[in-house]
Amino acid sequence: MLRRLALTAVASLAALSAAAPAATAAAPLIPLPPLPVLQGDWPAARDTATRLTVTVSESGNPAADGAFELECAPAGGSHPEAQRACDLLDEAVESGDNPFVATDRNAMCTQQAGGPATARVQGTWQGEDVDAHFSRANGCEISRWNNLVPVLPTAR
Structure with missing residues (x-):
């Protein structure tokens, strides 16, 4: 069986090799149109800046509640x-994680309450738009919040 397959492959290759030169000899070469390689505007470089507005309420820490601006590279803002x-x-970028992804709707989460704290993060992270909501409504959301501390404050 293997020998038959190998012989068929060799025969097919030989037939194609013989047909290719004859086909190219009959067809005249057609010049290509000029390529617009260096014409027009170059696309703008991808903006990888991080500019976020973090709005927190009912965290149990009055100093941590409110809206804060966060800018990275260099670090700054009112955060x-x-x-x-x-x-x-930056660690999330290096590990390939997106800390702003919502919890999967099919996730099995412990039914525990982590308090009334809520947060919203809006802006850009690594050039991507972010509009993420956070709470401490169940085990998955508590873990998601805790994984983003200190972007979000430690809730009490």
């Missing part, structure tokens, strides 16, 4: 822990 928050987001 109380801008450098640590940017470091955490």
Whole structure:
């Protein structure tokens, strides 16, 4: 069986090799149109900046509630822990994780309450739009929140 398959492959290759030169000899060469390689505007470089607005309420820490601006590279804005928050987001990039992805609707989560804290993160992270909501409504959401501390404050 293997020998028959090999012989068929060799015969097919020989037939194609003989037909290719004859086909190209009969067809005249047609010049290609000029390519627009260096014409027009170049696409803008992808903006990988991080500019986020973090809005937190009912965290149990009045100093942590409110709206804060976070900018990275360099770290700045009104966020109380801008450098640590940017470091955490940089680690997420290096590991290939997106900390702003919502919990899968089919996830099995423990039914525990983590308090009334809520947060919303809006803006751009690594050039991608972000509009993420956070709560502490169940085990999955509590874990998601805790994995984003210090971007989000430690909730009590």
